[in-house]
Amino acid sequence: MRYIRLLLVVLVLAAFVPLAHSQDDTFVLNHKELGKHQRPLVAFNHKLHAENKLDCTRCHHDFDAFLNNRGGEGQTCESCHKNKAEDGQPSLKDAFHVQCKTCHETMKEGPVACGQCHVRK
Numbered sequence: 001m002r003y004i005r006l007l008l009v010v011l012v013l014a015a016f017v018p019l020a021h022s023q024d025d026t027f028v029l030n031h032k033e034l035g036k037h038q039r040p041l042v043a044f045n046h047k048l049h050a051e052n053k054l055d056c057t058r059c060h061h062d063f064d065a066f067l068n069n070r071g072g073e074g075q076t077c078e079s080c081h082k083n084k085a086e087d088g089q090p091s092l093k094d095a096f097h098v099q100c101k102t103c104h105e106t107m108k109e110g111p112v113a114c115g116q117c118h119v120r121k
Contacts, residue, residue, distance in 0.1 A: 033078040033092040039118035042096075059099060 025047040049059075056063040062075050081092035090098065100117070104110035111117050 029096065031076075031078050031092055033081060033083045035083045035093075039114065040120055042117045043119075054103075058103065 026043050026045045029042045029044050050056075061080075077095070078092055080089050081095045082089070083091060083093075085091045085094065089095075100110075101112050104112050
């Protein structure tokens with residue numbers, strides 16, 4: 001009986017290991033739906049946002065902790081947000097700008113000016 005309890009505890013803990021896994025620390029937001037770029041691409045620090053324990057569904061609208069952290073694809077941003085606004089959805093560019101800037105302004109932290117995200121080299 002003791003071994004069964006121990007096994008159950010180990011299995012439950014093992015189920016949460018994938019939650020610690022996330023995507024690359026930093027990645028460049030370069031989606032074809034963004035079209036031609038007028039400014040440098042944004043390098044998004046996913047690890048920093050995850051470490052700050054921000055709600056995943058704020059950006060990942062269809063986020064499922066079990067599926068997404070086990071390699072599940074989920075939907076991509078451009079599956080709903082296109083190069084131009086359509087069907088009540090903002091364009092991908094507008095969605096990114098509203099999402100990031102609004103959150104940073106609300107939190108009073110992080111970049112809000114164009115050149116702070118679109119850094120020229």
